[in-house]
């Protein structure tokens with residue numbers, strides 16, 4: 001809040017948007033996608049430096065078997081498709097939340113996935129999101 005009580009716009013983005021989505025995990029990304037499909041504008045705010053939430057942070061190399069339409073897909077590839085489907089298609093800005101470090105592409109470490117699913121090893125390249133501050 002500013003001294004006169006008005007809300008401060010997100011740094012570098014004074015454009016009014018219909019919806020602000022907190023979190024750039026799969027749910028936040030698909031929320032912004034559906035906003036775009038309904039002709040609502042949106043922005044996404046996240047405290048992490050990359051899109052994808054747990055998929056990017058905890059298990060980017062793991063195979064996922066329960067996404068409709070994909071018999072199996074590597075987590076980071078799903079994030080890339082969600083990025084293309086949402087951020088690119090509807091030009092959604094992604095902002096760091098207050099107190100988080102600047103958004104920059106960083107390599108997330110791989111970790112074993114759920115015990116019910118085997119860990120994947122596909123070597124597709126990691127792509128970072130377009131982010132604005």
Ligand SMILES: Cc1cc2nc3c(=O)[nH]c(=O)nc-3n(C[C@H](O)[C@H](O)[C@H](O)COP(=O)(O)OP(=O)(O)OC[C@H]3O[C@@H](n4cnc5c(N)ncnc54)[C@H](O)[C@@H]3O)c2cc1C
Pocket residue numbers: 022023024025026027028045046047048052053054055058059062063064065066097112113114117
């Ligand atoms: C090892 C592992 C394997 C898994 N495997 C599968 C699987 O095979 N299939 C499956 O369906 N599910 C799987 N899951 C579960 C799946 O990852 C989650 O259900 C999914 O990530 C939830 O998506 P989400 O967008 O709701 O939240 P998240 O992925 O947790 O993303 C939330 C995002 O919001 C941000 N955020 C939260 N609060 C704030 C805030 N106040 N300000 C700014 N940013 C904020 C976080 O930084 C994060 O980026 C797995 C989970 C784990 C840990």
